[in-house]
Amino acid sequence: MFTGLIRELGSLKGRERRKEGARLEITASPTLLLRATVGSSICVNGVCLTSTYVDEESWIAELSDETLQKTTLGTLRIGTSLHLEPSLRLGEPLDGHSVSGHVDGLGHVLERTEGEGLWKFSMPIFISTMTAPKGSITVDGISLTIVECGLDWFTVSLIPETLRQTALKDYRPNQSVNLEADPMGRYIAHALAMRNMHTS
Secondary structure, three states: OEOOOOOEEEEEEEEEEOOOOEEEEEEOOHHHHOOOOOOOEEEEOOEEEEEEEEOOOEEEEEEOHHHHHHOOOOOOOOOOEEEEEEOOOOOOOOOOOOEOOOOOEEEEEEEOOOOOEEEEEEOOHHHHOOOOOOOEEEEOOEEEEEEEEOOOEEEEEEOHHHHHHOOHHHOOOOOEEEEEEOHHHHHHHHHHHHHHHHHO
């Protein structure tokens, strides 16, 4: 479980294609590497990954073909800045919202403003059933509050601190992002779908 509050930025040091999936090497600070012990979960751009190796400069995660197909991690350029968050520990504050690290789908930057302001993203139509104004959504691992949303888009208002602490300041229109709906919205949408199935 994660909060969607980015602890720091790492970078993609290497990506090695395997027979099934890929292996990513990710640089991080000494502080985060202490949390990336083998078997630990780290959220990388909104994707929950498990550390399989760690040294003084970086850690390694194994990705399945499913993860490569459903997220941006298979297409990012080497050297790309990555949003990193270690898993939540018992007793730590939940300052963002509950984030699982299981990506629902991909969106794209539609419109952005220089500096702080309103940003617009696209989203798959099925995610719209799990979103609402003033609700939460995770964009590349960042917990954000929705301002408005339509059938296949939503807007968020970004503050200077969010831009300072993340790589969003470097995002441009058409850039792909990993999206995760608020888990509460996911459960409600599923419950309504099941009810409709039983009453139809």
